[in-house]
Amino acid sequence: MNYPNGKPFKVNKAQVGRTGTLKSSKIDYGGRGMSLENDIEHSNSYYLKHGMAVIHKKPTPVQIVNVHYPQRSKAVINEAYFRTPSTTDYNGLYQGHYIDFEAKETKNKTSFPLSNIHEHQVTHMDACYQHQGIVFLLIRFKSLDEVYLLPYAKFQKFWKRFKNDGKKSITVEELRKNGYYIPYQYQPRLNYLKAVDKLILDESEDRV
Amino acid sequence: MNYPNGKPFKVNKAQVGRTGTLKSSKIDYGGRGMSLENDIEHSNSYYLKHGMAVIHKKPTPVQIVNVHYPQRSKAVINEAYFRTPSTTDYNGLYQGHYIDFEAKETKNKTSFPLSNIHEHQVTHMDACYQHQGIVFLLIRFKSLDEVYLLPYAKFQKFWKRFKNDGKKSITVEELRKNGYYIPYQYQPRLNYLKAVDKLILDESEDRV
Numbered sequence: 001m002n003y004p005n006g007k008p009f010k011v012n013k014a015q016v017g018r019t020g021t022l023k024s025s026k027i028d029y030g031g032r033g034m035s036l037e038n039d040i041e042h043s044n045s046y047y048l049k050h051g052m053a054v055i056h057k058k059p060t061p062v063q064i065v066n067v068h069y070p071q072r073s074k075a076v077i078n079e080a081y082f083r084t085p086s087t088t089d090y091n092g093l094y095q096g097h098y099i100d101f102e103a104k105e106t107k108n109k110t111s112f113p114l115s116n117i118h119e120h121q122v123t124h125m126d127a128c129y130q131h132q133g134i135v136f137l138l139i140r141f142k143s144l145d146e147v148y149l150l151p152y153a154k155f156q157k158f159w160k161r162f163k164n165d166g167k168k169s170i171t172v173e174e175l176r177k178n179g180y181y182i183p184y185q186y187q188p189r190l191n192y193l194k195a196v197d198k199l200i201l202d203e204s205e206d207r208v
Numbered sequence: 209m210n211y212p213n214g215k216p217f218k219v220n221k222a223q224v225g226r227t228g229t230l231k232s233s234k235i236d237y238g239g240r241g242m243s244l245e246n247d248i249e250h251s252n253s254y255y256l257k258h259g260m261a262v263i264h265k266k267p268t269p270v271q272i273v274n275v276h277y278p279q280r281s282k283a284v285i286n287e288a289y290f291r292t293p294s295t296t297d298y299n300g301l302y303q304g305h306y307i308d309f310e311a312k313e314t315k316n317k318t319s320f321p322l323s324n325i326h327e328h329q330v331t332h333m334d335a336c337y338q339h340q341g342i343v344f345l346l347i348r349f350k351s352l353d354e355v356y357l358l359p360y361a362k363f364q365k366f367w368k369r370f371k372n373d374g375k376k377s378i379t380v381e382e383l384r385k386n387g388y389y390i391p392y393q394y395q396p397r398l399n400y401l402k403a404v405d406k407l408i409l410d411e412s413e414d415r416v
């Protein structure tokens with residue numbers, strides 16, 4: 001696969017990772033990270049095309065240090081660094097609701113390691129939740145090929161347990177109990193808005 | 209370009225797209241754009257800190273072509289290009305409302321040139337508006353040092369006029385008539401949420 005200018009593509013957002021440092025997890029999870037990311041990308045395009053929702057992935061945060069202008073028409077960034085994102089990867093609008101979520105994959109068979117989530121992302125999700133946003137995580141177990149939507153309100157419990165008791169992960173059973181299973185289908189392959197519908201319904205009851 | 213583990217990067221099709229070019233407007237307006245951008249950045253931090261709203265600027269979309277790893281701990285992007293954004297620069301959450309806006313400055317004294325706005329940004333704003341988002345533009349006249357919030361519903365009229373009759377700009381008078389003037393104050397300097405409150409009130413009446 002070559003770039004139109006003939007240069008081979010060398011970078012894969014998911015593999016490079018958010019922090020820009022080569023965490024081993026990024027390398028291990030990268031390939032799989034792509035597939036969930038692509039599924040979500042495809043779903044978001046489908047939702048937008050069919051007027052169902054406006055949800056986008058945010059660009060990878062980059063600190064631009066030096067830009068070269070060979071010609072006025074084309075600027076080349078020749079020094080930049082990856083920055084740690086202060087928010088989640090996805091947000092948007094669905095039926096008048098503000099939607100905010102993070103998507104993660106794990107190769108683990110039995111549990112989801114909370115080390116995948118940054119503290120500041122939790123802070124952001126919490127703020128969005130406090131401001132009546134629909135906030136959740138999409139978690140995919142690569143080996144089981146199962147995807148779950150975990151509402152922030154539920155995730156919060158596990159995060160507190162992590163902070164207080166040091167339990168570093170959420171078991172699959174806990175996810176099955178606290179999250180919404182998202183079955184793969186034809187179009188779009190990962191129709192996560194179906195789970196969001198359930199979440200909105202359940203939260204409207206909880207919050208009333 | 210290889211990972212330290214020797215695995216080559218893979219292509220992320222989501223990243224494949226025309227190389228972003230720097231529009232002359234970006235070059236001309238960039239410097240001034242900063243000051244409005246800084247005011248908004250400061251306001252957003254203030255809103256977040258005081259639990260008033262969760263509004264962030266999206267990272268600049270960059271097409272990353274080459275990354276160098278001098279050491280495992282720090283990746284340097286040494287070839288990247290600006291991409292044309294497919295959405296607006298700012299979005300977030302305020303009192304349960306999805307907020308979406310674009311901020312622009314102009315050196316013009318009498319009118320705002322619509323060449324500052326990309327077609328696909330209008331498409332995005334329109335989609336957000338259709339999905340009940342609070343959508344607007346923040347426009348600053350550098351020379352007058354006046355900032356206006358122009359609701360998307362009003363902007364739409366001028367965009368259609370541009371498309372149909374070729375009128376390439378919105379006059380200051382038209383902005384004063386159709387937008388909300390945002391006076392500078394002490395804290396935060398540019399308290400644009402005050403104008404958003406008016407917009408929400410007016411739109412709730414219009415939409416009922």
